[in-house]
Amino acid sequence: MTETWIILGATSSIARAFIRQEAANGSGFLLCGRDMDDIAATAADARLRGAPMAEAMAFDARQPDTFAPILDRAASLSGAVSVAVFVGSMPEQAAIDADPAMIAGVVTDSFTGPAQFLTAIAPMMETRGAGRVVGVGSVAGDRGRLGNYVYGASKAGFATYLSGLRNRLGRSGVHVMTVKPGPVDTAMTWGGPKQPLSTTPEVVARDIARGLAKRRNVIYTAGIWRLVMAVVRAIPEPIFKKMTF
Amino acid sequence: MRWKEMELAGWGRALKSTAAVARPERRSALAGAAAPAIGNRRSYGDAALNGGGKVIDMTRLDRVLELEAATGLLRVEAGARIGELAQLLAPRGWLPAVMPGTGFATVGGCIAMDVHGKNHHGAGSFGMHLAEIELIVGGEARPIGPDDPLWRATIGGLGQTGIITAATLRLIPAKGRTMRVREQRVEGWDEHIALLDSSDASYTVGWIDATATGARLGRGILEEGEISDASLPPAGRSRKVPLDAPGFALSSPVVRVFNAAYYARVPAQGRTVTRAQADFFFPLDRIHDWNRLYGKRGFHQFQCVVPPAQKDALRDMLRAIAQSGLASPLAVLKRMGPGRAGMLSFPMEGYTLAVDFPNRAAARSLIAALEDLAIAAEGRIYFAKDSLAGAAQVRAMYPELADWQAAVSAADPDRALETDIVRRLRLRDPA
Numbered sequence: 001m002t003e004t005w006i007i008l009g010a011t012s013s014i015a016r017a018f019i020r021q022e023a024a025n026g027s028g029f030l031l032c033g034r035d036m037d038d039i040a041a042t043a044a045d046a047r048l049r050g051a052p053m054a055e056a057m058a059f060d061a062r063q064p065d066t067f068a069p070i071l072d073r074a075a076s077l078s079g080a081v082s083v084a085v086f087v088g089s090m091p092e093q094a095a096i097d098a099d100p101a102m103i104a105g106v107v108t109d110s111f112t113g114p115a116q117f118l119t120a121i122a123p124m125m126e127t128r129g130a131g132r133v134v135g136v137g138s139v140a141g142d143r144g145r146l147g148n149y150v151y152g153a154s155k156a157g158f159a160t161y162l163s164g165l166r167n168r169l170g171r172s173g174v175h176v177m178t179v180k181p182g183p184v185d186t187a188m189t190w191g192g193p194k195q196p197l198s199t200t201p202e203v204v205a206r207d208i209a210r211g212l213a214k215r216r217n218v219i220y221t222a223g224i225w226r227l228v229m230a231v232v233r234a235i236p237e238p239i240f241k242k243m244t245f
Numbered sequence: 246m247r248w249k250e251m252e253l254a255g256w257g258r259a260l261k262s263t264a265a266v267a268r269p270e271r272r273s274a275l276a277g278a279a280a281p282a283i284g285n286r287r288s289y290g291d292a293a294l295n296g297g298g299k300v301i302d303m304t305r306l307d308r309v310l311e312l313e314a315a316t317g318l319l320r321v322e323a324g325a326r327i328g329e330l331a332q333l334l335a336p337r338g339w340l341p342a343v344m345p346g347t348g349f350a351t352v353g354g355c356i357a358m359d360v361h362g363k364n365h366h367g368a369g370s371f372g373m374h375l376a377e378i379e380l381i382v383g384g385e386a387r388p389i390g391p392d393d394p395l396w397r398a399t400i401g402g403l404g405q406t407g408i409i410t411a412a413t414l415r416l417i418p419a420k421g422r423t424m425r426v427r428e429q430r431v432e433g434w435d436e437h438i439a440l441l442d443s444s445d446a447s448y449t450v451g452w453i454d455a456t457a458t459g460a461r462l463g464r465g466i467l468e469e470g471e472i473s474d475a476s477l478p479p480a481g482r483s484r485k486v487p488l489d490a491p492g493f494a495l496s497s498p499v500v501r502v503f504n505a506a507y508y509a510r511v512p513a514q515g516r517t518v519t520r521a522q523a524d525f526f527f528p529l530d531r532i533h534d535w536n537r538l539y540g541k542r543g544f545h546q547f548q549c550v551v552p553p554a555q556k557d558a559l560r561d562m563l564r565a566i567a568q569s570g571l572a573s574p575l576a577v578l579k580r581m582g583p584g585r586a587g588m589l590s591f592p593m594e595g596y597t598l599a600v601d602f603p604n605r606a607a608a609r610s611l612i613a614a615l616e617d618l619a620i621a622a623e624g625r626i627y628f629a630k631d632s633l634a635g636a637a638q639v640r641a642m643y644p645e646l647a648d649w650q651a652a653v654s655a656a657d658p659d660r661a662l663e664t665d666i667v668r669r670l671r672l673r674d675p676a
Contacts, residue, residue, distance in 0.1 A: 038271040045308035048312055190267075
């Protein structure tokens with residue numbers, strides 16, 4: 001039976017790498033996002049690489065009325081339906097400091113939008129007792145720091161949400177995996193400050209596949225970030241609050 | 246688009262310059278863009294460089310958009326790599342009609358250089374197998390076809406007419422995923438030319454031992470290949486050159502020993518073997534970053550083509566190369582057919598010789614002498630390889646340069662798309 005992946009944020013380059021990889025394995029796709037021309041190109045690419053089906057659908061984390069058509073389409077599919085969330089936005093912290101109203105948008109893009117979608121689809125996954133959820137968060141969610149703590153806070157919220165969803169869906173045999181990438185060489189980081197221990201979308205996609213195969217709960221990618229963040233989390237707050245990095 | 250200051254180098258690593266680089270992931274980001282597009286930077290010299298200016302790296306726009314299974318028409322984004330396309334298409338019964346010597350070259354780069362492959366004598370150049378090019382001209386996207394006045398200026402046009410975003414390729418049917426390759430030793434120059442002339446294989450290439458002199462001048466190995474459906478054990482891992490090699494790695498005694506061993510590898514009576522397609526078409530791609538073997542200073546490749554009647558000029562060049570003791574193991578001789586698709590396309594009917602040299606003063610002066618020999622022989626040098634020629638030398642080699650200049654001036658009047666090679670060779674300056 002074919003697995004169909006609902007991809008939220010299909011224009012992200014990490015999503016693209018994941019789609020290519022799973023297309024070659026014969027998965028089908030509902031590719032969801034805002035730039036429909038771009039998603040149509042990714043859908044065509046997925047079909048030519050082996051996906052039996054790849055449809056482009058409009059999705060905007062800030063517009064919950066875009067969710068229903070995707071949920072309806074998913075309900076009409078036979079076999080396992082899985083969801084991978086690649087959405088999120090990371091404006092400069094300075095821009096947010098100048099315009100605090102931006103916080104609501106960041107939280108919607110990175111946390112509450114996808115969480116609403118996942119909560120809406122959860123009953124269907126429970127009923128089918130099949131499918132997987134991949135939620136891409138960030139190491140930035142492990143501890144709030146000067147440079148991007150609003151983005152980090154949203155990702156932290158999303159990670160906690162995923163932990164709860166795992167607790168709920170695990171009972172029905174649905175595997176929920178949280179993915180915490182360090183810096184990845186994408187359009188989001190291009191031209192920004194030089195990042196240590198950076199990785200590529202292809203490596204993230206490969207790590208996601210490995211984590212799914214092993215039914216891992218939380219993965220870091222590149223793997224070294226598990227260790228780095230263990231150290232970062234262990235720094236006492238009185239010291240951490242004085243650090244700049 | 247966001248820009249990042251980066252030092253960029255050509256594949257030969259002898260030429261470098263710093264530019265602001267954008268790397269869009271969606272085509273919508275290109276709206277209104279007016280900077281030269283670059284691919285995987287596999288040109289040896291400065292074709293992908295724009296010192297002090299901007300370039301747009303197209304490698305993230307690499308999706309396959311449409312394959313018409315009945316006709317073999319493939320629409321693909323410009324950043325797609327030829328090797329990856331071959332790997333994707335062969336199991337579906339198709340291959341790109343023309344593939345250059347590295348699978349890392351992008352579709353956009355193959356168009357802008359009108360590249361050729363081991364089948365040029367029969368199939369012609371890359372641009373001859375294109376049905377359509379999608380081009381951003383003056384900030385506006387539009388498809389162009391063979392009747393468009395920009396068509397022949399764009400193919401082989403060094404990216405000067407616009408940003409190539411996608412193209413439709415006419416594929417060839419491929420009956421299998423491997424190659425049957427006949428390899429034979431060639432003892433000297435005259436035999437090499439005779440065998441290239443008489444070969445009726447679809448894919449033919451001659452490796453030359455550029456250190457051999459006297460009666461052995463021009464000795465080497467002739468490879469003739471046909472697409473095959475024979476099966477093959479799984480390929481080994483690819484390797485990577487982890488750091489810049491020291492200067493002696495490709496010194497004259499090392500190269501002589503290597504070449505002798507490489508020659509002796511093929512038995513005297515020849516042999517027929519089955520190879521993976523990637524190993525036949527892209528023999529060096531399995532050694533990632535092999536350009537680092539030449540050390541920090543980098544290297545140059547000299548490649549010229551001369552008409553059939555001037556083949557003795559190539560022998561004279563080879564003699565000068567062999568006597569210099571400067572050549573690397575990478576030396577290739579090929580028969581070329583007349584096929585070319587653009588005003589500045591490299592191919593012409595005749596023979597082409599390509600040799601790598603480490604970036605040293607003696608090699609640079611040897612290459613200058615070779616270039617003059619190429620002009621005297623009514624031949625031409627290849628922009629994808631060149632990093633040393635002068636403006637005056639090139640003018641004599643490209644008779645359609647004035648027509649190209651007129652077309653390019655109309656498409657890019659503000660010279661927003663100029664690159665280092667265009668300035669070095671004054672390609673857009675009227676005589």
